[in-house]
Amino acid sequence: xxAASSENGSVPLSLEGLSVAYGERPAVQQLSLTVRPGExxxxxxxxxxxxxSTIKAIVxxxxxxxxxxxxxxxxxxxxxxxxxxxxxxxxxxSMLYEALxxxxxxxxxxxxxxxxxxxxTRRMHSYAEAFRLExxxxxxIATLSNGTRQKVLIIAALLHAPPLLVLDxxxxxxxxxxxxxxxxxxxxxxxxxxxxxxFSTHTMEVAEQLCQRVGILDRGVLRGEGTLAALxxxxxxxxxxxxxxxxxxTEEDVGVRAAVDSLGDPSI
Amino acid sequence: MxxxxxIRLSNVAFIELSLQAVYAFRQGxxxxxxxxKNLVARSRRLVLQSKVVISAVLxxxxxxxxxxxxxxxxxxxxxxxxxxxxxxxxxxTGLLSLDIALLxxxxxxxxxxxxxxxxxxxxxxLPIDPRTFRRVASILYLRLFDLPAxxxxxxxxxxxxxxxxxxxxxxxxxxxxxxxxxxxxxxxLTGRFFLRRVQGSRGGGGRAVVxxxxxxxxxxxxxxxxxxxxxxxxxxxxxxxxxxxxxSLSSALLVAAFPFSFAALPAIVAGGTxxxxxxxxxxxxxxxxxxxxxxxxxxxxxxWLAGSVRTLLFLPVRTPAHLPTASTTLRPTGxxxxxxxxxLRIASRTPGFAFLILLPILDAGALGxxxxxxxxxxxxxxxxxxxxxxxxxxxxxxxxxxxxxxEVVAYSYGRSLPLSNQSTILGKVALISLMxxxxxxxxxxxxxxxxxxxxxxxxxxxxxxxAVLGAAFFELGLLFRWARRRGLAITNxxxxxxxxxxxSIPGLIMAGLPPLLFDLxxxxxxxxxxxxxxxxxxxxxxxxxxxxFGRGAS
Numbered sequence: 001x002x003a004a005s006s007e008n009g010s011v012p013l014s015l016e017g018l019s020v021a022y023g024e025r026p027a028v029q030q031l032s033l034t035v036r037p038g039e040x041x042x043x044x045x046x047x048x049x050x051x052x053s054t055i056k057a058i059v060x061x062x063x064x065x066x067x068x069x070x071x072x073x074x075x076x077x078x079x080x081x082x083x084x085x086x087x088x089x090x091x092x093x094s095m096l097y098e099a100l101x102x103x104x105x106x107x108x109x110x111x112x113x114x115x116x117x118x119x120x121t122r123r124m125h126s127y128a129e130a131f132r133l134e135x136x137x138x139x140x141i142a143t144l145s146n147g148t149r150q151k152v153l154i155i156a157a158l159l160h161a162p163p164l165l166v167l168d169x170x171x172x173x174x175x176x177x178x179x180x181x182x183x184x185x186x187x188x189x190x191x192x193x194x195x196x197x198x199f200s201t202h203t204m205e206v207a208e209q210l211c212q213r214v215g216i217l218d219r220g221v222l223r224g225e226g227t228l229a230a231l232x233x234x235x236x237x238x239x240x241x242x243x244x245x246x247x248x249x250t251e252e253d254v255g256v257r258a259a260v261d262s263l264g265d266p267s268i
Numbered sequence: 269m270x271x272x273x274x275i276r277l278s279n280v281a282f283i284e285l286s287l288q289a290v291y292a293f294r295q296g297x298x299x300x301x302x303x304x305k306n307l308v309a310r311s312r313r314l315v316l317q318s319k320v321v322i323s324a325v326l327x328x329x330x331x332x333x334x335x336x337x338x339x340x341x342x343x344x345x346x347x348x349x350x351x352x353x354x355x356x357x358x359x360x361t362g363l364l365s366l367d368i369a370l371l372x373x374x375x376x377x378x379x380x381x382x383x384x385x386x387x388x389x390x391x392x393x394l395p396i397d398p399r400t401f402r403r404v405a406s407i408l409y410l411r412l413f414d415l416p417a418x419x420x421x422x423x424x425x426x427x428x429x430x431x432x433x434x435x436x437x438x439x440x441x442x443x444x445x446x447x448x449x450x451x452x453x454x455x456x457l458t459g460r461f462f463l464r465r466v467q468g469s470r471g472g473g474g475r476a477v478v479x480x481x482x483x484x485x486x487x488x489x490x491x492x493x494x495x496x497x498x499x500x501x502x503x504x505x506x507x508x509x510x511x512x513x514x515x516s517l518s519s520a521l522l523v524a525a526f527p528f529s530f531a532a533l534p535a536i537v538a539g540g541t542x543x544x545x546x547x548x549x550x551x552x553x554x555x556x557x558x559x560x561x562x563x564x565x566x567x568x569x570x571x572w573l574a575g576s577v578r579t580l581l582f583l584p585v586r587t588p589a590h591l592p593t594a595s596t597t598l599r600p601t602g603x604x605x606x607x608x609x610x611x612l613r614i615a616s617r618t619p620g621f622a623f624l625i626l627l628p629i630l631d632a633g634a635l636g637x638x639x640x641x642x643x644x645x646x647x648x649x650x651x652x653x654x655x656x657x658x659x660x661x662x663x664x665x666x667x668x669x670x671x672x673x674x675e676v677v678a679y680s681y682g683r684s685l686p687l688s689n690q691s692t693i694l695g696k697v698a699l700i701s702l703m704x705x706x707x708x709x710x711x712x713x714x715x716x717x718x719x720x721x722x723x724x725x726x727x728x729x730x731x732x733x734x735a736v737l738g739a740a741f742f743e744l745g746l747l748f749r750w751a752r753r754r755g756l757a758i759t760n761x762x763x764x765x766x767x768x769x770x771x772s773i774p775g776l777i778m779a780g781l782p783p784l785l786f787d788l789x790x791x792x793x794x795x796x797x798x799x800x801x802x803x804x805x806x807x808x809x810x811x812x813x814x815x816x817f818g819r820g821a822s
Contacts (some may be wrong), residue, residue, distance in 0.1 A: 010603035059684040088782050095681045099617040104610070107598045111606030112685045120598040124318065140617070153681075 001115035009073035010037055012164045012196025013058065020053045020220075027053035029220045031067070033198040035164070038133040042211030043200040044246055050220040051200040052092050055168045056109060059089045060199070071164055085113065088157035092168040092200075094149035098142040102133065102152045105141065106159060114162040121160060127155040130181050146173040154182065158189075165189065165197040171206060183210055204243040214242070274403035277396070278669075280402065280406025281387040283308060286315040288387070308314070319415040321769065322374055326367060326419045333363040337431040338471045349508030353535040354541025358507055360531035364443050367420045368527070370453045371413060375455020378412050382459075388578070405578040409456070411659030417448045428534050435532035435669065443530030449487045450526075453569040455577055484660050515548035523551055529558040547628035603687055607695025608702075609675050628663040628707040656731055658783040660707035661736050664700050665775035671696040672751075693744045693816045700740040701733065708732075727798050735782045735805035738773040746771050778808050 018030040022253040034042040035144045045051045056062040058069055060080050063193040069076035069083075076083040097105055098170075098248040103124070110120040136144060139213070141152065150173045157165060166188070171179050173177055201207055207214055208228065215225040224231055231245045336359050340792055350358070376747040388405055394405070410417075424444040438645070498518020508519055522528055522547070532544060532555065541547045599607065675682065675692060712722065782801040790797035 009776055012802065019481060023612070050469075061683055081686045081688055084684060089681075089684045091684070097614055099614045103596050103598065104613055108270060108610045110598050110600040110608050111609075112603055112687045113600075115598075115600050117598060117600055124598055125596075134596075175348070238358065 005153060010194065011035070011070070012037060012039075012072060012194075013041075013166075013198055014070045015054070015058070015200075016068040016070075017055060018054065018094055019074035020050070020057050020062055020064050021065050024152055027220055028057070028217075031220075031222055032227060033215050033219070033222065035198050037196060038190050039071075039196050039212045040190055040199055040210050042214035043198060043217060044150060044207055044214050044242075045200075045217035046202060046250065048219075049217040050085075051202075051217055052168055053220075054217070055089075055198070059087055060084055060249055068094065068123055071180075084164050088160065088162035088165045089152075090153050090157045090163070090165075090167045090170040092172070094151055094153060094173075096141045096152065099140060101138050102128075103137045103139055104142075105152060106156055109156045109159060115160055123159055123161070123211040124155060130185075131155065131178055143194060147175055147178070150174055151178060157220075158185070163195050165195070165199075167197065167199050169201055170199070171201070171203070176222060186210060204241065208242045216249045223249040269402075271403060274400050274407060277391065277400070278407035278411065278547075281391065281408050282314065284387045284390070285382060285408065285420065287450045288480070300680045301683055303444075304711060322370070322736065323419040326370060326416055327423055329364060329366050329370070330420075330423045332360050334431045336428040337812045346611065350504055350768055351511050351543060351545040353541075354507055354511055354539070354545055355504075356535040356654055357528060357532040357544060358504065358533060360428065360443070361441065361528045363424070363526035364531055366445045367424070367444070368447045371416055371420070371448065371451035372454045372458075374413065374416060376433075376458055379455055379459035382409070382412060387557070389503060402574065404580050406574050407718075408469055409452075409573070409577045413448075413455075417452075418691065420444050420448055432538040433532055436538040439537040440530075440535040442563070443527055446530060449566045449569050453573055456573060460576070493682075498555065511545045513546075515546055515551050519546035520551050522546065522553045523555040523559040526558075526562055529555055529562060533559070564581040594795070603691040604695040604698060607687075607692050608699045611671055611699055612680060613676050615670075618703065619811055620802060628660040628703055653788075654728055654783070656711045657708050657725070657732065660711070661732050661783070662705040663666045664707075664736050665698075665739045665743065665772055665779045667700040668740055670749065672744060672747040677766070689748045690817055693741065694746065696744055697737060697740040697816075701737055704733070705729070705734045714791065724798070728783075728801070729797050731786075731802035732779075732782055732806055733805070734802070734809040735779050738805065738809035739778040741770045741816040742778060742812035743775045745812070745818075748816075781808070 011034060013033075015033050018028055018031040019026065020056070031050075031054060033043075043051050043054065043215055051074060055064060055216070057064045058076065060073075060076065060083070063243055064077070071083045074086070075084050097108075106120070106124050110117075110124075123133070124137075129136060131154070133148065133151050133155070136148055141149060144152070150170070153171060157167070170232070171182060174182065181205075189195055190197055197209075212229070213225065214225045214226050224234060225235070228242060230244075231242075231249070232239075234249075234264075337356060387408070388401075391401070391404065421441070421444050425437040425441045427437075428440035510516075513519070523532060535544060536547075541552065600606070620737065675696075712725045712729060782805040785804055786797040786801040788797075791802050
């Protein structure tokens with residue numbers, strides 16, 4: 001049943017038994033999840049939970065030790081280039097060619113993605129104007145702030161209007177205005193039908209506002225998955241916030257209290 | 269805090285610097301698969317290996333100079349007119365010049381890595397007093413050059429001592445020390461220049477040209493080495509003429525020039541002032557003043573270095589004033605061409621890459637001009653021009669590792685794009701061929717003006733082209749396979765000189781074999797030589813292409 005749905009060409013992303021490891025150290029274990037059409041799926045987890053490793057495996061940066069990754073029915077391990085053509089990726093850190101300007105970088109991305117010049121230029125200007133990046137388009141990336149670099153990466157991910165967006169902590173370093181724009185862009189993006197977004201974050205408020213469903217990852221294992229309401233039901237907490245649900249599912253709620261208590265008075 | 273504390277902190281910072289130099293995580297590289305435990309130890313070993321390789325080159329240069337000092341009859345016709353002391357001074361001048369050039373060139377390669385690694389800004393928020401901080405920065409900078417600098421400082425006096433006597437060896441030490449200090453200061457000065465004028469410059473056609481002009485500066489050390497070796501016979505001839513003249517204004521200017529002033533000291537200690545033949549009380553005075561001036565300049569360099577290293581490591585890249593960008597458009601191209609354009613743009617703003625790209629072109633220009641020093645009908649002129657094409661082809665083989673290193677920058681982002689290794693390699697090989705053809709066209713242009721045998725030259729250039737392509741495919745194919753298996757980033761000279769060397773040697777052989785066969789067979793007819801050359805070059809291309817495009821390459 002799962003295999004049949006994962007091979008369905010309309011499902012933006014499905015992971016089946018995905019395991020990623022760095023040498024002997026496992027980072028992700030037997031992870032299975034699906035991003036449905038028209039859905040923003042939030043991948044939540046503490047630092048080191050395996051969110052970035054999962055995302056890197058999806059976009060082809062890490063080779064999983066086991067499992068299957070399918071993007072619109074395509075096998076990411078065997079049809080890597082076709083899969084990459086359907087993904088827009090924003091990495092956790094701004095890994096850019098620092099010697100290039102944003103325009104040159106976007107031109108390179110547009111070339112690799114075989115875009116039409118007029119469409120690429122129009123989209124670049126639309127997003128650059130929205131993110132107030134027009135003045136920096138011809139500055140070397142090395143001179144830009146972290147937030148501005150993040151905007152460049154976001155534009156690069158959106159430039160070819162991919163059917164699947166894979167975003168690793170995309171709102172980090174952005175100013176409140178840009179965060180708001182990005183949220184609206186994502187909501188409109190999935191509303192246009194058929195598209196999907198995998199969104200990793202450890203900011204619970206953002207996940208609550210944006211995501212239709214969330215998956216809670218803890219030490220490489222998926223502890224819970226579903227809508228906010230379903231997760232509330234699962235932990236038997238009627239009006240709990242996502243943060244409380246997260247702490248309960250990762251069994252960190254007691255641990256957090258104990259950790260704070262053990263700190264005592266910070267002035268001592 | 270004490271020097272001890274500064275050394276302890278710099279040890280920690282140097283580990284991070286080694287890691288960043290090899291794996292370039294801050295530049296966007298990803299953790300290599302399956303080797304995460306040994307990363308630090310491995311990066312330290314690779315940096316050490318690279319220092320050993322550079323030190324070995326410096327040691328070879330020193331031993332070569334000593335061998336020349338021993339072998340006074342290198343070229344009896346020329347050297348007969350050059351007095352022994354003057355000859356020794358000239359050889360030591362060459363050695364010290366090469367030492368400075370190589371050490372400076374090393375600095376040009378590694379200083380941008382030191383800055384981009386961001387090791388010192390990490391320490392900045394800690395409660396470390398400014399003096400200790402300055403010491404940490406200075407130690408860190410010195411450690412980039414430690415083994416190569418020690419090789420110069422120890423081996424030069426020992427080698428000169430073995431050739432000219434222990435006292436002469438001791439007299440060589442000031443020259444070696446001043447040479448090292450100047451090289452370190454030059455590396456820092458050019459590093460600062462790079463940050464202020466090159467990295468921070470804007471995009472756009474006109475500005476790109478300005479940036480390329482700036483970057484010619486980075487070629488000076490490498491080109492100085494080449495020019496010195498090429499011009500050595502002419503230099504000795506000029507010295508012979510100078511010695512025949514006796515003490516004069518020219519000889520005063522010569523002893524005042526660095527590093528001749530210091531190179532003359534061991535010769536004077538070994539054979540007295542008479543052995544140099546161009547000295548007189550006035551010229552002696554000039555020599556004394558020059559030595560004192562250069563020593564004072566070296567002391568000032570030490571003070572300047574100590575004060576400037578810290579500012580360099582924290583220097584923000586200059587942000588130019590915003591200009592209107594209403595006409596900004598994107599012009600997407602094919603994938604391989606996009607890689608070519610991207611590499612050219614990055615190389616034009618990165619000294620380590622730019623000098624490699626420009627070297628064959630400048631070499632072609634210089635050697636092409638040299639053909640004018642020989643009469644047009646002289647076969648030596650034709651050989652020189654063909655040699656220039658061969659040199660351009662051989663130099664092009666260094667592009668493989670260099671362009672692979674560009675790919676490591678933002679590697680993880682690049683790998684998330686739908687871009688196959690084959691497209692990337694094709695783009696890079698196209699750029700390598702372009703550089704070779706530009707250099708070769710320059711030489712053919714010179715020869716056409718002189719009317720040697722233009723058709724032979726064009727045929728020679730075209731016959732060699734498959735060999736250049738083959739060498740590039742082989743090197744890049746091998747490097748991409750390596751990177752896939754080992755996750756190794758070759759970002760600069762200190763990241764893995766050994767790996768670059770290992771792939772460059774077969775590349776050099778591939779590019780060098782067809783011209784060698786042409787040289788061996790052309791006595792039986794130029795057409796036959798060219799035919800054999802083309803045949804071998806095509807065979808090499810056929811053998812090398814599967815390395816880049818065959819199974820396991822992508």
